[in-house]
Amino acid sequence: MNGGTPPAIAFREVSRSFGGRTILNNVSFEVAPGEAFCLIGRSGMGKSVTLRLTIGLIQPDSGAISVHNDNIVGMDEEALSKVRSQIGFLFQSAALFDSFSLHDNLAVPLKRLREKKPDEEIESIVQKSLDDVGLGKDGHKMPAELSGGMRKRAGLARALMLSPSILLVDEPVSGLDRVTASEIDDLLLRVRKRDNTAMVIVTHDTREARRIGDRIGVLDNGHLIAVGGIDELAKNENALVRALVSEAQ
């Protein structure tokens, strides 16, 4: 790691199975503060599971997972909650709360977590966040009224409400047209540049991985079969890695 700075995220020999099927098998990697690490691979190879393990939504069968040097494996709920407050998570479906307006979806983290802020201040922070993702005039809308791209942008705004040092992003552009996908990528790049946020981005879109990622990891059959920059991976001896990366070139 850079000059002794602890990694934002570290996986050490992490394994996880579901119903007898090994999804991750002794996977190890690190993500430095401010680094964007993209995970690519075929469907069902454990990319989203990796994100869920990182934030403690599921526990590994073996191995250690550290977030800013805190091992979250076996951590109690209270301690895990503190670790989670440093992490933002953009879900594949955006996971906006159906029964809340867009404005209230964004206000939830501020109302529940931080020391009680005046309503006017919460209002101003929420409005600024909505403006940042281009949804300034849509705060009153319910999630069902939003398009796929708007939902993703709203989900991103909510994930960033507490200024996390780590952002986990699950398939940010799946199901979106190329233009909207590019807008989401621009937002992610802007966030990274502005806040120096460490990111783990799970994606099927290798063009996106090339554009955003400092390093790319390829998961296949439970193993992290390659990690490196896009040019490095293009010369990898594994045909699958070369095939995945060639799509981006």
Add this chain to the structure above:
Amino acid sequence: MRSYLDFIGNIGLFALRAARRVLVPPFEFQMILRQIEVAGWKSLPLVLASGLALGLVLALHTRTSLVQFGAEAEMPAIQSLAFFNEIGPLLAGLLMAGRVGAGIGAELANMRATEQIDAIEVLSMDSFKLLVIPRIIACSIALPILTVCMDVMGLAGGYFAERATTDLSIQLYISRAFHSVSWAAFVPPTLKTAIFGAVIGLISSYLGYTTDEGAEGVGRAATNSVVISSLAIILIDVVLVKAIFFLFPETAI
């Protein structure tokens, strides 16, 4: 057989988890009030209409039999005892299992399928405390109130049926209806519905909260919530009726 035992065991563990968390702050008062509105206020029209209709039908049926024995004057007392002791509590419970249980099961399963429950956890909130506990508390508060409303409408239905055939005054009807009803015959059966409500909230929340079948699980959770909650409250009713007879022997007719 093993899967049934697994299910009962898991429900038991879920209930224990709820019992442990219910007294731990933060207390989600706003969510509880919101759920009371959903479970109670929005169920009120259904309960009122059902109570009135059942009161009418019951009175029409019992009157025919009572006339044969010259005991039609007892109709208001029979109506009140039937509703206070059993029909009101059980029917209100079954209606809530149908309307509210299905709603809770489907809503939580949908939240699970669309990752909203994970999103709550990720935002450092306790999804169990936020989603499950308020629903159990709300059901156990709302159901006794709905039961009283059903009892009142059942008596009203009985009066309308009686009024259609006789000149019985409302004062005399009420006097006869309450003549043989003691507090012991009214309070325990009404309060037992708090347990019915908790069981409906618990089972429906369990089925919705723990589903892992994606969109398919939503429909299954809704259906199973109704079926299992209804069956559970009927079975629990048998036990509670015996318990009430034991604790309040004067209520055993």
